Amino acid sequence: AAGVIQSPRHLIKEKRETATLKCYPIPRHDTVYWYQQGPGQDPQFLISFYEKMQSDKGSIPDRFSAQQFSDYHSELNMSSLELGDSALYFCASSLQGRTYEQYFGPGTRLTVT
Amino acid sequence: DQQVKQNSPSLSVQEGRISILNCDYTNSMFDYFLWYKKYPAEGPTFLISISSIKDKNEDGRFTVFLNKSAKHLSLHIVPSQPGDSAVYFCAASGRGGADGLTFGKGTHLIIQP
Numbered sequence: 001a002a003g004v005i006q007s008p009r010h011l012i013k014e015k016r017e018t019a020t021l022k023c024y025p026i027p028r029h030d031t032v033y034w035y036q037q038g039p040g041q042d043p044q045f046l047i048s049f050y051e052k053m054q055s056d057k058g059s060i061p062d063r064f065s066a067q068q069f070s071d072y073h074s075e076l077n078m079s080s081l082e083l084g085d086s087a088l089y090f091c092a093s094s095l096q097g098r099t100y101e102q103y104f105g106p107g108t109r110l111t112v113t
Numbered sequence: 114d115q116q117v118k119q120n121s122p123s124l125s126v127q128e129g130r131i132s133i134l135n136c137d138y139t140n141s142m143f144d145y146f147l148w149y150k151k152y153p154a155e156g157p158t159f160l161i162s163i164s165s166i167k168d169k170n171e172d173g174r175f176t177v178f179l180n181k182s183a184k185h186l187s188l189h190i191v192p193s194q195p196g197d198s199a200v201y202f203c204a205a206s207g208r209g210g211a212d213g214l215t216f217g218k219g220t221h222l223i224i225q226p
Contacts, residue, residue, distance in 0.1 A: 004156070031211045042202060043157070045213025053209035090156050099213035100164070102146035104156035 002027055004093050004105030009039040012111045013081050021076040021108045025093030032057070033092040033102055034066060043090060048073060050097045081112045116140045117205050119217035125226050132190040134220050136203030141183065143205040147214065148188045149175060150199045157202060161188070191220075198224045 005024040013019050025032050031050045031070040035043040036059075045058035049068035060066075063081075068074045072093075077087060088109050118137045124134045126217050136146070144165045149157035163170040163177045163186070170177050176189045192199055204214040 033211070033213055035213075042216035045215070047212055048211045050211040056213050057182075058213045059201050092156075094211070098213045099206040099214070100147060100162045102147070102160065102214060103159055104149070106156045107154075109154075 004103055005007075006089075006091050006105040006108050008108060009106065010111075012113065014113055015081060015083060017081050017112075019078045019081060019110060021075075021078070021089055021090030021110070023051050023074045023076070023105060025072050025085050029095050029103075030092035031094045031095070031097050032068055032072065034074070034076050035066075035092065035104075037088040037090060039087070039105075046076070054103055055097065058108055059061075061070075078110075083112050085111040086110060086112045114139075115218070116143075117203055117215050117217040118150050119201075119203055119220050122218070122219050123223065125223045127192050128195060129192045131206055132188075132193045132197065132222055132224070134188040134190075134201050134222065136217055137184055137187075138186075138205055140205070142185070142207055143215075144166075145206045146177070146179060146186050147204045147206070148175070149202045149204060150197075151202060151219070167215070174176040180219075193224050195224050195226060199220060213219050 033048040034046040037043040046060040088107045092104045141192040147162040148160045151157045198221045206212040
């Protein structure tokens with residue numbers, strides 16, 4: 001079965017640079033969630049979109065923004081990168097805002113040097 | 114303040130026996146509870162979920178029990194298999210409208226042959 005696709009899988013950036021992470025949800029899924037997992041930490045919710053509208057907001061820094069497009073894929077834009085932004089970034093998707101059935105992608109490992 | 118707590122960082126169980134992973138929560142507004150399995154450098158894999166209006170949900174070898182009055186849930190895996198060795202995360206969400214998940218710190222389950 002098709003899963004959530006994230007690209008790139010690995011990304012290395014320098015401090016103060018920008019990064020864009022992409023997420024392609026499971027086919028027919030219209031809801032996307034973004035999470036950040038630091039080393040040895042549990043995943044922290046950043047933001048979610050349902051039918052292209054922002055639905056819930058977690059601990060997303062002001063330097064980050066995200067959107068969902070008409071084909072339901074989503075992009076997380078990160079500016080003025082800091083060393084502390086180094087983490088695994090997961091995208092999850094679900095059908096019709098079903099928060100209780102979130103399926104995660106493999107993650108993008110962002111390293112800021 | 115950790116709203117979802119997994120107090121056992123690790124658990125070792127013999128192959129074929131029952132594995133019981135525990136999770137406590139503090140937020141009475143949580144409506145759904147989920148369990149995920151995670152291997153290093155991979156995204157969390159959805160296992161099973163339960164609504165707050167139920168006290169048990171079963172799927173194959175996995176059963177989740179919810180005790181709302183104690184704000185406690187547990188995941189039972191019977192029988193335990195070597196492939197079950199992984200980190201297990203308990204997660205919770207609110208009203209169900211594309212809400213982000215709040216995760217526990219995880220329990221590392223080790224299945225001994």
